[in-house]
Amino acid sequence: MKKPVKTPKLDLLQKSVIDNTDKLLTTNDGVPIYDNNNTLKAGERGASLQQDHIYFDKLMHFDRERIPERVVHARGSGAHGVFEMKEDISKYTCAKFLQKGAKTSVFTRFSTVAGFKGSTDLARDVRGFSVKFYTEDGNYDLVGNNIPVFFIQDAMNFPDLIHSVKPEPNNEFPQAASAHDTFWDFISLMPESAHMIMWVMSDRAIPRSLRMMEGFGVHTFKLVNESGKGTFVKFHWKPKLGVHSVAWNEAQKISGFNSDFHRQDLWDAIENGDFPQWDLGLQLISEEDEHKYSFDILDATKLIPEELVPVQIVGTMTLNKNPENFFAETEQVAFDPGRLVPGIDVTDDPLLQGRVFSYMDTQNYRLGGANFHELPINRSINQKHNNQKDGNSRIDILKGNVSYFPNSQADGCPYHAMLKGEVGFTSHKQKVDGEKVRQRSLSFADHFTQARLFFNSQTEPEKQHIIDALSFELSKVNDPKIRNREVAILHQIDKVLAQKVGENLNIEPSNTLDPLTIKFAQQIFPGYPFKTAKPEKETSQALSMVKSNKNDSIKTRKIAFLVADGVDKHSVTNLTKLLESEGAEAILISTKVGELKFSDGTKTNIQHTYLTDTSVLYDAVYTPSGKSVKILLDHPDYYEFVNEAYRHCKVLAFAKESESLLEKSLIKEDKGVVSESKNKSWEHTFIDLIKLHRVWDREILRKIPS
């Protein structure tokens, strides 16, 4: 029996939860309904009557059940949890939820950006990573992504960026895909996107699981302490399970086999008690160091290399409860980077400044008016007190005749904090002088140094995946001028990168940016391009998933056991036990659902078959011994399964009697192919290799089709 999770926010939400168990069906007004099958008619074969208020009540609600989906980040999955602060950072911030020992209820929503609400989870895309902290000082929203930089520098370009990536307006395709002309047209005219493009074309844009991706606040924010001193901060979420991705070929296939792959994975993990966890890390930069770096810390297309400013781990978030109702919670949750609490403030980053308007505005539209903060999921755990009243679907009942300030009739209540010398939100004091201009700072004009930093920090297979992704995306572009323009941008990042992508596209990369790219860039930066400052770091290990992972666990990994009737029971159960003791899951895949007969005559239930499942849904593959081997020897789907797993650099293990299958497959033996007959401690070798996630050496060979 699962223990119910309790947090102040869940206690509050519980008051809104409705349980229909053993309850009589009623109308929305609570009138008991006698017959829920038939409309009221003039005679049993006659027309329906207009007085059928029971039917109207039902249909009127049904007809209004859809609300506008989010204009971006429409597809998402959310969960409740707790954030626990472990370190003392009180010298930087007075935010109550960031004080050592504080435990704060959170609701976290992950999303893809471009696809519609019903699109696939495995699109090549940025993932949203939004956390609503229900603090005792009101709600604080950290609305970030799984990538630490952004496509553009100024919010003015945001609608254009999104229009370019969304399905094209004349025919509304492609869905949830950036591989089309309009996106690359925009990108190839906006060289400031170069760094972000490197990330989006890397495997970071196709995570293995939402539980295995990093989160970033992206912008530089400000922490403010009790005496009003500010410190710049970058927020990082580091997943306890490490950062892992699938390969693009896998992503495309997963989209077909299970387009809810990420959503279901998050749900199942929480239901199984495998609560996903992330550490919160901070990069702190003193105000004195604001101008110390070769890049501008207010430019959202730049990151601060971790080797330059280390990430200090200060707390941990645990997601431990699935929503009761998707629409009421995940769909209606309203995030807003402008939702700040005392101790945290925004900076002058022009992208962030623009966001502070857009979210509130979109929630007003999407959720149907000004009272969306009264929806149960959005309510703060402390009671709000103000003079706002009325509006669509107002829930709170404001007592008394006073709804204005100042007043004497209610003794000045609700009073603002300054009246009684209490703490309230105050914006961080900052000197501002300058002319009112529509202009970009020249300190934002270096577009390629950090794109190069990212590319150079990758291992060879990771670089190859970026080359493959760019080649795929640009091959889907019909206009050759756009392809040429983008390859010219790649040349500015790295010559080999441009050369290799160019080879796949039949393009000889140009040494200079395309004149049209320069023309548009000069409208932002007159005189562009400029000589760039020498970077502090040429590479950063933290930017490579392969180099930075600890690879110390196989927790929650799914291992496919390829079986058929007659499979040897010990060959299955021994490894299952070992894998489960390490926190992984063994899943039997057989020729049909229902009963599977073991060699000893006992039976088990099969839920997965070669028809419903493929290797792309699993992390590693094992073929046990037994009479099953004879059946599988003639089963083409078996070979497709193992060949494909091999092609995707996954670890495969073969029990003694199953090695004839290995011989008949296209697999070439390497360190990621583990045989019981050749390795005494083969089970442990298998587990250690799964920890590495993939056998990357195999990527260089690329011999097997899949």
Ligand code: HDD
């Ligand atoms: Fe945004 C949603 C993240 C730039 C305007 N954004 C949205 C969500 C995330 C982000 C995670 C989904 C929230 C949820 O789960 O409900 N957005 C980012 C990041 C950005 C960014 C990390 C850059 C660093 N966004 C950005 C800009 C603008 C917007 C520059 C507009 C000027 N974003 C929106 C929005 C959305 C949104 C239109 C759509 C739905 C919503 O807000 O609630 O207002």
